[in-house]
Structure formats: structure tokens, C-alpha cells
Amino acid sequence: MEIVSLLFRIGGSLGLFLYGMKVMGDGIQQGAGDRLQRTLGFMTGSRLSAIATGLFVTAIIQSSSATTVMVVSFVNAGILTLTQAIGVIMGANIGTTVTAWVVSLVGFTLDISNLALPAIGLGFILRTLKWKHQGLGNAVMGFGLLFLGIDFLTMSMPAIRPENLEFLRGLGGAGFLHTLAFACVGLVITVIVHSSSASTAMLLTMAYKGIIDFNSAAAMILGANIGTTIDALLASIGTKTVARRAALVHVLFNVIGAVAALVFFSPLVSLVKLISPDPGGAGALVTTQIAMFHTTFNVLNTILFFPFVKPFAALVSFLIKDRGEPASENVYRFSYLSGAMRDTPELSILRAKNEISDMATLVFVMYQKLRASLQNLNADSVAVLVAEIHEKEEYADQMREVLTGYLMECTRNQLNRRSEYNVALFFRIIADLEDMTDDCYSVSLLLERSVRKNQIFKRKEMEALDPYMGLVEEFLGFVKDHTGEKLGKEEGLYAKEIEDKIDTSRNRLRKLGRKRIEEGVDVKTELLFIDLVRRIEKLGDYCYSITNSMLNMN
Numbered sequence: 001m002e003i004v005s006l007l008f009r010i011g012g013s014l015g016l017f018l019y020g021m022k023v024m025g026d027g028i029q030q031g032a033g034d035r036l037q038r039t040l041g042f043m044t045g046s047r048l049s050a051i052a053t054g055l056f057v058t059a060i061i062q063s064s065s066a067t068t069v070m071v072v073s074f075v076n077a078g079i080l081t082l083t084q085a086i087g088v089i090m091g092a093n094i095g096t097t098v099t100a101w102v103v104s105l106v107g108f109t110l111d112i113s114n115l116a117l118p119a120i121g122l123g124f125i126l127r128t129l130k131w132k133h134q135g136l137g138n139a140v141m142g143f144g145l146l147f148l149g150i151d152f153l154t155m156s157m158p159a160i161r162p163e164n165l166e167f168l169r170g171l172g173g174a175g176f177l178h179t180l181a182f183a184c185v186g187l188v189i190t191v192i193v194h195s196s197s198a199s200t201a202m203l204l205t206m207a208y209k210g211i212i213d214f215n216s217a218a219a220m221i222l223g224a225n226i227g228t229t230i231d232a233l234l235a236s237i238g239t240k241t242v243a244r245r246a247a248l249v250h251v252l253f254n255v256i257g258a259v260a261a262l263v264f265f266s267p268l269v270s271l272v273k274l275i276s277p278d279p280g281g282a283g284a285l286v287t288t289q290i291a292m293f294h295t296t297f298n299v300l301n302t303i304l305f306f307p308f309v310k311p312f313a314a315l316v317s318f319l320i321k322d323r324g325e326p327a328s329e330n331v332y333r334f335s336y337l338s339g340a341m342r343d344t345p346e347l348s349i350l351r352a353k354n355e356i357s358d359m360a361t362l363v364f365v366m367y368q369k370l371r372a373s374l375q376n377l378n379a380d381s382v383a384v385l386v387a388e389i390h391e392k393e394e395y396a397d398q399m400r401e402v403l404t405g406y407l408m409e410c411t412r413n414q415l416n417r418r419s420e421y422n423v424a425l426f427f428r429i430i431a432d433l434e435d436m437t438d439d440c441y442s443v444s445l446l447l448e449r450s451v452r453k454n455q456i457f458k459r460k461e462m463e464a465l466d467p468y469m470g471l472v473e474e475f476l477g478f479v480k481d482h483t484g485e486k487l488g489k490e491e492g493l494y495a496k497e498i499e500d501k502i503d504t505s506r507n508r509l510r511k512l513g514r515k516r517i518e519e520g521v522d523v524k525t526e527l528l529f530i531d532l533v534r535r536i537e538k539l540g541d542y543c544y545s546i547t548n549s550m551l552n553m554n
Contacts, residue, residue, distance in 0.1 A: 020145030054091025119144030190227025
């Protein structure tokens with residue numbers, strides 16, 4: 001019964017620690033959401049920038065598992081390349097050591113029972129008083145909950161008697177078997193709790209209480225580095241080939257590094273003791289030494305792999321062959337991982353921006369096909385045009401439905417006020433883009449009717465119409481290139497200028513149509529021409545609406 005009670009106390013303490021870590025990470029994301037998004041965009045540069053990005057993001061969200069799951073998701077979406085993903089994963093492994101340092105330097109050197117409760121109270125007050133302080137309040141409250149969990153975990157550990165650990169202590173003189181046994185323990189614990197940070201906090205507490213020595217804790221850290229790859233593997237199930245390659249990168253990187261460290265365990269331990277002198281026995285100093293081992297191992301592992309990023313990418317590409325996934329053009333596929341959204345809600349918005357940009361590209365392509373078709377209108381070509389535009393219009397309908405659902409899912413997670421406001425604008429942009437595809441389809445039907453009823457536009461009308469359509473195409477290209485971005489004053493003036501030009505051209509073409517009616521030409525053909533002008537002008541109006549939304553972004 002005592003063992004069951006002990007397990008419940010340890011489980012509850014770990015649960016409180018994990019919850020505090022989640023609340024703190026969410027709070028920091030809320031406070032720095034847009035900066036996190038800019039940081040993720042920074043990784044498109046060099047390998048060093050990708051590593052720095054992985055380190056920074058993991059230190060912020062306090063979970064290398066969440067970072068790697070996010071990386072798998074973004075690689076699957078095409079936002080990140082495989083080589084960029086390798087750099088981010090390397091950085092994530094270094095970033096996850098921040099938790100060990102925070103716990104070792106604060107959790108065991110200060111009286112955290114006196115620190116945790118005031119932090120929880122202050123955080124609650126901050127998040128309650130003002131909405132703009134909600135992110136900071138969550139971060140402070142999560143900080144308090146995290147260390148309250150450490151305090152409870154420390155109080156639970158004395159209940160473990162030395163005789164309960166004889167099965168581990170019996171391996172003390174067994175050399176490599178001792179190291180391997182504790183590595184397996186670290187692996188199993190990490191797989192069970194799904195967090196290397198939680199297992200690290202647990203082993204730090206055990207070392208602080210003198211239950212395990214430094215060598216045993218170091219071996220458990222190596223096992224935890226292998227166990228943390230389980231989340232990336234689970235996240236890659238059912239994804240594209242490149243996403244499964246990214247997950248395999250994480251597994252190979254951690255496993256190869258851990259195996260190498262086990263082989264050269266004694267020299268690695270000696271190096272760490274040289275950097276951070278062995279305090280001997282238990283206490284806060286040994287936890288600092290363990291944190292140093294965690295950082296040294298991950299930094300050395302990254303340094304060893306850094307020159308071989310491209311060969312490493314080639315290796316995983318060889319191990320996981322491209323299965324040639326046939327992409328059906330008329331079925332929209334948007335796979336995302338709800339776990340990644342919960343852990344990185346601010347960064348998940350980047351995924352939406354990427355898809356909305358694709359939707360704008362789809363509209364641009366549809367319009368280009370319409371404009372090109374006017375050069376050679378006949379029964380066969382217009383039938384092909386209508387079928388193709390209709391297929392793309394249905395595809396856009398699917399995009400709107402799925403993306404709207406995705407953004408709704410984003411809003412259910414912790415977003416800062418700025419991101420929530422921008423998401424509301426994204427809803428409007430998606431609706432405008434989908435309405436534009438409807439209008440493109442309507443124009444194609446209009447052209448089909450003109451051919452079917454032999455109401456063909458005269459060459460003079462077509463020559464007058466082409467520059468007008470060119471203005472709209474230019475506006476669509478501008479929207480395509482800037483979708484999801486906040487526009488500045490200059491871009492706003494450009495949008496207003498081109499909208500005015502479109503309106504002026506529309507009025508001139510309407511006058512041309514009415515004048516030809518007065519001259520006695522076929523009324524139905526001219527009315528059809530005026531209707532075509534009106535529908536094309538609506539596309540320009542939607543472009544202007546989208547640019548206004550982007551001007552209002554935070």
C-alpha cells in the first residue's frame with residue numbers, strides 16, 4: 001500500500017510539473033507569438049540559423065518533443081525542407097537542456113516552497129486584471145506550478161528506502177552494464193511520461209536526495225534522449241515521405257549520439273567533471289553537474305553531426321524511399337497534428353498563412369486561364385475551360401472549409417490578442433478568395449454562353465478589354481505575393497491606385513458598350529460584354545478588400 005501511495009505522489013508531482021511547464025510555455029508563446037513566427041522564418045537561412053531557431057523555440061516552449069512534432073508537421077506541409085528540419089532538431093536537443101539548468105539552479109538552491117506559491121498568486125492576478133498581461137500572467141503562474149511540482153517531488157522521494165533500489169545498486173560495480181541499465185530506465189520513464197524534461201526533473205530530484213549518483217543520472221539522461229523520439233515517430237504516422245524522413249532524422253540523431261556517448265561514457269564523464277568539478281555526494285551541486293552533462297552531450301552531438309547535414313539528409317532519403325504519393329488535383333489534402341497545435345499554437349498560424357497563400361495562387365492561376373482563353377474562343381476550348389475552372393472552384397470550396405476548421409482549432413488554443421485579431425482577418429481573406437473562385441467560374445460560364453449563343457465579342461471590344469483584365473491580373477499578382485503579410489503604407493497606396501485605375505477602366509468600357517448599343521449592334525452581345533466587365537471588376541474589389549485586411553493586421 002505504501003508503494004502505491006508513493007507512486008501516486010510521484011505521479012501527481014510529475015503531473016503538476018508537466019502542467020506548469022505547459023502553462024509557462026503557453027504564456028511565453030502568447031507574449032512572444034509574432035516574434036516566434038519571425039524566428040521560425042529566420043531558419044530559411046544557414047544551418048547555424050536553423051540550429052539557433054530550434055534552440056530558441058524549444059527554450060521558449062519548454063519541450064523538445066513539441067518542437068520536433070511541429071517540425072514534422074511543417075515539413076509535411078512543405079514549409080520546411082529536410083535540411084532545415086535537421087538543423088532545427090539539432091537546436092531543439094540543445095534547447096531542451098534549459099529545463100535542466102532552470103531546475104538545478106533554481107529548484108534546489110532556493111526555498112522553492114516560498115517562491116512557488118507567490119508566483120502562482122502573482123500570475124493569477126496578472127492574467128485576471130488585464131487582458132494584455134494574460135501571457136505574462138500565464139508564464140509566471142506556470143513557473144510557480146512547475147516549481148511547486150518539483151517541491152512535491154522532492155518531498156515524495158524520501159519515502160524511497162535504500163532497499164527498494166537494491167536492484168539498481170546491485171549493478172553499481174558492473175561497469176558498462178550499470179550504465180546500460182540506467183540508460184534503459186531513463187528511456188522507459190521518458191516513453192511513459194512523454195517528456196524528457198519531466199524524466200530529467202525526476203532524476204535530478206533523485207540525485208539531489210542521494211538516491212542515485214552522478215554516473216547513474218548521466219546514463220539516464222542518455223536513455224531519455226532516445227525515449228523523447230517517440231513523439232516524432234507517432235507524429236509521422238500517415239504523413240508524407242519527407243515528414244517521415246524528418247522523424248527518422250530525430251531518431252537517428254538521438255540514438256546514434258546516445259550510443260556513441262555510451263561507448264565513450266567514461267571520457268565524457270571525465271570531461272564534464274573537468275568543466276564542472278565533482279562535488280561528491282548529493283545536494284544542489286550534483287544537479288548542476290548533471291545539467292552540465294546534459295548540455296555537453298547535446299552540444300558535442302550537434303558539433304559532430306553539423307558538417308554532415310547533407311549526407312545525413314541523403315542517408316534518411318535512402319532509408320525511406322519516395323513512395324510516389326499520387327496527389328489528386330481535385331481533392332484538397334491538409335493533414336495537421338492536433339498535438340502540435342496544442343503545444344505550439346502561435347507557430348501553427350504559420351501553417352495557415354502558407355495554405356492561404358496557396359489559395360491566392362490558385363485564384364491567380366484561374367484568372368490567367370480565363371484571360372488567355374479570350375484570345376481563342378470556340379466551342380471546344382470553352383468547354384475545356386469551364387470544366388477546368390469548375391474543378392478548381394470545387395477545390396477552393398474544400399480549402400475554405402478545411403482552413404476555416406483549422407483556424408477555429410487554433411483559436412481554441414492559447415493565442416495572444418494580436419494573433420486572435422489576425423486570425424479573424426484570415427477568416428475574411430479566405431472568404432474573399434473563395435468568392436473570387438466563384439466569380440471566375442461565373443465568368444467561364446458567361447464565356448461559354450457567348451459561344452453557345454454565337455454572341456462573340458468583336459475584335460475592337462477584345463482589344464479594349466485586355467488592358468482592363470491586365471490591371472486585375474496585376475492586382476491579383478500583388479495579392480498573391482503578399483497574402484498573410486502585414487502591408488505598409490506604400491503597399492496600401494499602391495493598392496488604392498490600382499483599384500482606382502480598375503474603376504476608371506470599368507466606367508470607360510461600360511460607356512463603350514452602351515455607345516455600341518445606341519449604334520444599333522446586337523444588344524444581347526453588348527449586355528453580355530457589360531456583364532463580363534462587371535464581374536471582372538468584382539475580382540478587383542475582392543483584391544482591395546484583401547489588401548485592406550492585410551493593412552489592418554497587427
